[in-house]
Amino acid sequence: MVRRLFKTAMAWALHRSGADQFIGRMDGFRSMPLVLCYHRVVEDFAASARKTMPAMLISTRTLERQLDWIGRRFCFVSLEELGSWLEGEKNISRPVAAVIFDDGYRDVHTHAFPLLKRKGIPAAVSVVTDFIGTSEMQIYDRLYGLLLRRFVGRPSGAEDLGRLLAAVGIRRPADAALLSLTKEPHKTLSALVRELPQAEILRLIKVLEAGVDIPENDRLEFRSLDWAMLAEMHRAGISIASHTKSHALLTNESRQTVLEEVQGSRRELERRMGIEVKHIAYPDGHFNSAVIDAVAASGYRFGYTTCSHRDSRYPLLTVPRTILWENACMDFTGSFSPAILSCQIHRVFDFASGCRQPHASNRADYRRPRFVEIQS
Ligand SMILES: [Zn+2]
Numbered sequence: 001m002v003r004r005l006f007k008t009a010m011a012w013a014l015h016r017s018g019a020d021q022f023i024g025r026m027d028g029f030r031s032m033p034l035v036l037c038y039h040r041v042v043e044d045f046a047a048s049a050r051k052t053m054p055a056m057l058i059s060t061r062t063l064e065r066q067l068d069w070i071g072r073r074f075c076f077v078s079l080e081e082l083g084s085w086l087e088g089e090k091n092i093s094r095p096v097a098a099v100i101f102d103d104g105y106r107d108v109h110t111h112a113f114p115l116l117k118r119k120g121i122p123a124a125v126s127v128v129t130d131f132i133g134t135s136e137m138q139i140y141d142r143l144y145g146l147l148l149r150r151f152v153g154r155p156s157g158a159e160d161l162g163r164l165l166a167a168v169g170i171r172r173p174a175d176a177a178l179l180s181l182t183k184e185p186h187k188t189l190s191a192l193v194r195e196l197p198q199a200e201i202l203r204l205i206k207v208l209e210a211g212v213d214i215p216e217n218d219r220l221e222f223r224s225l226d227w228a229m230l231a232e233m234h235r236a237g238i239s240i241a242s243h244t245k246s247h248a249l250l251t252n253e254s255r256q257t258v259l260e261e262v263q264g265s266r267r268e269l270e271r272r273m274g275i276e277v278k279h280i281a282y283p284d285g286h287f288n289s290a291v292i293d294a295v296a297a298s299g300y301r302f303g304y305t306t307c308s309h310r311d312s313r314y315p316l317l318t319v320p321r322t323i324l325w326e327n328a329c330m331d332f333t334g335s336f337s338p339a340i341l342s343c344q345i346h347r348v349f350d351f352a353s354g355c356r357q358p359h360a361s362n363r364a365d366y367r368r369p370r371f372v373e374i375q376s
């Protein structure tokens with residue numbers, strides 16, 4: 001509450017004084033388009049937020065308010081138009097904005113697609129190809145659901161998880177992340193998925209599934225798009241990007257796995273959809289120089305992150321995005337705040353909090369470890 005009050009006051013002061021735009025310019029904002037990142041789109045935010053990570057969600061109503069506000073200030077473009085713009089064809093006089101829905105959830109088809117069609121907004125979806133057309137939950141959702149059911153709400157939940165990780169020989173996250181399990185389980189999830197290679201996450205899921213189960217009914221709302229939905233959206237002007245095969249956090253994987261993830265998803269999309277796939281969004285926005293090398297070698301031309309750092313060798317493979325969700329622009333009273341939205345799109349809060357990713361290749365099996373040159 002105190003944090004939200006502070007954020008509201010800071011955003012209001014920055015926005016009224018025009019300082020948000022000034023900070024945005026310092027961060028190279030004017031020379032870059034606005035690229036927004038959303039995940040799931042739901043009818044009832046509060047109900048869905050009890051079952052998943054709240055920052056993955058936005059209600060249809062809030063999405064419409066955010067897009068309306070942005071649409072009055074920016075020209076929405078497709079990923080193809082954004083690509084041309086980034087490559088130097090600056091033939092649009094207004095500032096440009098693109099909208100990407102990550103992960104390829106089915107609720108984007110149900111709730112966002114009708115809204116986008118009605119408003120004529122040419123958005124994009126970045127999809128995890130192994131899950132398209134299946135009823136399986138994606139890996140983060142599955143792990144989060146299991147943590148919720150097995151540990152959250154129990155007084156000894158954090159200790160029990162710590163003990164279980166030790167017993168099966170999986171590296172435990174920092175104490176603070178473990179202890180946040182009760183009140184902010186998404187922080188525990190983040191710490192686990194950011195530290196562990198996917199094989200270890202899958203092993204942990206197996207161990208947890210021996211004790212609890214996520215009922216079929218609860219899994220339904222996490223379903224991904226199917227191929228027919230994707231084709232329908234593509235016909236209506238929605239661009240398709242890759243978000244890897246299985247949503248492996250690429251900076252935690254070997255070069256071989258990174259190549260399989262990025263090439264496999266691209267091949268599958270091209271084969272199934274008959275399109276050329278040039279755009280990729282990095283899972284969790286995580287990248288380092290070795291990941292960028294692999295993505296460049298796999299034929300992608302545009303890559304989307306979630307922070308301001310750019311690889312000076314491949315600036316188009318490190319295009320910053322702004323993540324928005326239901327409460328990203330709420331003031332302390334819980335109302336939609338244009339001042340906070342303005343600060344979000346000018347990346348003022350990024351500027352204040354910084355990026356904690358190392359962006360340096362740290363695995364011995366990467367052949368050419370090199371440091372990303374930080375430009376911003
Ligand atoms: Zn994702």
Ligand SMILES: [Zn+2]
Binds near residue numbers: 308
């Ligand atoms: Zn960064």
